[in-house]
Amino acid sequence: MLNLLHLSVSYGPTEVLRDVSFSVAAGSIVALLGGNGAGKTTLLNTLSGMVKPKSGQVEFDGRQIAGLDAYSLVKAGIVQVPQGRFVWPSLSVNDNLLLGASTRHDKHGISRDLDRVFEYFPHLKPRRGVAAGMMSGGEQQMVAIGRALMAGPRLLLMDEPSHGLSPRIVQEMVEVIRRLNSDGMTILLIEQNVGVAAALAGATYVLANGEIAFETKGSTVAGDPAILKAYLGR
Ligand SMILES: Nc1ncnc2c1ncn2[C@@H]1O[C@H](COP(=O)(O)OP(=O)(O)O)[C@@H](O)[C@H]1O
Numbered sequence: 469m470l471n472l473l474h475l476s477v478s479y480g481p482t483e484v485l486r487d488v489s490f491s492v493a494a495g496s497i498v499a500l501l502g503g504n505g506a507g508k509t510t511l512l513n514t515l516s517g518m519v520k521p522k523s524g525q526v527e528f529d530g531r532q533i534a535g536l537d538a539y540s541l542v543k544a545g546i547v548q549v550p551q552g553r554f555v556w557p558s559l560s561v562n563d564n565l566l567l568g569a570s571t572r573h574d575k576h577g578i579s580r581d582l583d584r585v586f587e588y589f590p591h592l593k594p595r596r597g598v599a600a601g602m603m604s605g606g607e608q609q610m611v612a613i614g615r616a617l618m619a620g621p622r623l624l625l626m627d628e629p630s631h632g633l634s635p636r637i638v639q640e641m642v643e644v645i646r647r648l649n650s651d652g653m654t655i656l657l658i659e660q661n662v663g664v665a666a667a668l669a670g671a672t673y674v675l676a677n678g679e680i681a682f683e684t685k686g687s688t689v690a691g692d693p694a695i696l697k698a699y700l701g702r
């Protein structure tokens with residue numbers, strides 16, 4: 469579904485991603501691990517059109533999409549759940565979710581997808597009128613995922629969805645991501661939590677200093693202290 473070929477990205481003179489190539493097959497969960505500053509968010513921002521690549525190709529369903537603007541990419545079906553959630557704190561949960569559908573005009577589809585979001589996150593339904601800023605970190609992460617789903621993605625880009633959440637909430641998050649995937653969603657998952665990647669992903673790539681340093685199965689990474697220490701600093 470998604471092929472990255474020799475992708476390089478710079479901020480001014482500083483090259484942050486170098487010659488990154490990998491693929492995400494339709495229906496799969498691919499994880500991208502890496503320590504702070506490795507370039508993970510830059511990679512997702514490049515795929516969602518927030519950052520323009522310096523060179524290389526990105527192919528989505530056979531179409532070249534590198535350098536397209538964010539709006540066109542959302543329309544094409546690539547939707548990002550940003551790092552740090554970025555919910556609108558003073559808006560209700562419901563309005564935050566509907567903002568995700570702002571590129572769409574199909575009223576029936578939007579209302580069907582809103583029902584679907586509340587199926588994934590039943591906990592949000594009775595709180596749909598509450599200001600998102602009043603909710604816990606875990607609930608805000610659910611709002612952020614729900615908002616992305618409201619755009620009608622075919623490829624979901626998730627940037628550290630487990631960050632800052634308690635182990636119990638992380639487990640809930642893992643279950644939801646697994647369900648989304650078994651319902652057909654293709655997911656590129658960025659994580660620093662190796663356990664989350666191991667629980668969910670097939671192919672797993674480790675990004676270090678802007679390059680793909682390692683390709684493996686999530687479960688293998690989790691069991692290899694040398695890899696954890698070398699690439700994730702723990
Ligand atoms: N907008 C930006 N302008 C300049 N440098 C940036 C910008 N965003 C990130 N960087 C730098 O690029 C590198 C990779 O950052 P990032 O992609 O956020 O890494 P990660 O998500 O893996 O922590 C870091 O050194 C960071 O300081």
Ligand SMILES: [Mg+2]
Nearest residue numbers: 508509510551
């Ligand atoms: Mg990041």
